[in-house]
Amino acid sequence: MATSIWEEESHEFKLQSLTDDMVTSAEEMFGITFLDAYLAILKEQNGGRILYNAFPHSMAPVQYDAFIPVDHIKGIGLQNGILDNAYFLNEWDMPEGLILFSGDGHTWLAMDYRNIVSNPPIVYVDNEAEQITQVAGSFDEFLTKLSIEQSDACEEDGDAVEEYSEQDLERFIQQNKCDELVMALVHLSYTDVDVKWFGKRLQELSVHPSEVVRIEVARIIWGMTHQLEDPTLNRLLAHFEKDLESDVQLFADLIKEKMNYPFEKLREDVELTGMESFSYQGEIYHVNEHSNLWHLSDYQTDFQSYPTVGDLLENATINGKLLKEIWSQVKKV
Structure with missing residues (x-):
């Protein structure tokens, strides 16, 4: 493993620099003691995208063969940090005591404090399979096993992770290249994209023939609900609610919860x-x-x-x- 695990470029999960007061407040809130290895990397950078994309394990999703995908680690903070942990536990009906540090809703990597207050193991949470599996005995072990892998889809294209521009997305829409389209959507959702332009493209793609594209669009809209205007969201919801794909309908419900928060x-x-x-x-x-x-x-x-x-x-x-x-x-x- 490299000396530093962090990518240099700015990223959605990169938070303000960590202080001792922030650590103390977070430990008091959770009632636990953070792992030294976790704090060590956060003192270098408080969350962000990492240089690796895989954690080898037999419980990996089928489409990833023998590894669990992991491309970011959350730092200590509110938005996009571990302090929003309770929200995700509630939304995805996960047990208290898990501190989620990487994932997307369906699957997570977490520090398992359910029965202890220090030195927790690392677990993989598969919400669709309703399984929680230990994958490492410590955060140190987790870090040492991180690697870089190529999925079959990447090997077919001959490229690893790429960066995409707004022009690339427009081109993929015109050419109807679904794999590249999804990758460009994911990349742009993590950048300082023109929200009005991106919202229009997402509206167009919310009725795309590919369910993979529609699910990704719904997931992205859920993540950026607070950035979009109500008329745009209402038009998108009208499409999502008619969609026969259950994951799209799930994200529609989650978006409505954010919009109508009593x-x-x-x-x-x-x-x-x-x-x-x-x-x-x-x-x-x-x-x-x-x-x-x-x-x-x-x-x-x-x-x-x-x-x-x-x-x-x-x-x-x-x-x-x-x-x-x-x-x-x-x-x-």
């Missing part, structure tokens, strides 16, 4: 998990608890703090307006 549910969720995130007018905010206070935060700072979650929900403001007053314009992240 204020009353916010309180239930933050009291249960200790944090929640939402978007308002293009900005992302977080309600979270640490240092014995409840905070309303943006990406960089806790800009309002209260002794209880009730006080925060009653009195916190954004741009001079109470949360209740703006909630009809909010989307869950």
Whole structure:
């Protein structure tokens, strides 16, 4: 394995630099002690895309032959970090005690703290098969076994991982190259793409003949619900709800949950998990608890703090307006 596991380029999962206070707050929230090996790589870079794409194991999905795909590791933070763990456990009905550090919903890699508070093994979670399997005895072991593999699909094209432009996606749509189309969609969803342009392309592809393309479109829309305007989302949902593919319909339900997130549910969720995130007018905010206070935060700072979650929900403001007053314009992240 290389000295550093991280790719140099910026990525969706790359978060602000890790501090000791962030580690302490996260450990208090989860009630556990993080693995030294995990903290060591996060002190170099707090999450992001890694130089490897595979973890060899017999439990790998059939399409990947003998390895579990893994191309990123989550750092410690709210959006796209492990602090959104409770949301994914709830959405995919996974047991408490798993801390998910890489995955996409159907499958995950996780630190298994279900029965211990330190030195957990690493498990592979297959939600479709409803199986949780230990794949490494420690995070150190997991890191040492990471490798670079080519799937059969990549070998047919003669290339490994590639970067794609907006022009490439347009070309693949015109040429109806499904494999390249899906890879370009995934790549662009992780970049600083023109959201309005990307939304239009996703609308076109939401009725594509290939179920693989439609599922990927639905998954991407679920991930970027907070970035899209309601008219665009409603048009997409109209397509998804008519789709006969169950995975597309599942993502449609998840998108609707994000769009219609009741204020009353916010309180239930933050009291249960200790944090929640939402978007308002293009900005992302977080309600979270640490240092014995409840905070309303943006990406960089806790800009309002209260002794209880009730006080925060009653009195916190954004741009001079109470949360209740703006909630009809909010989307869950």
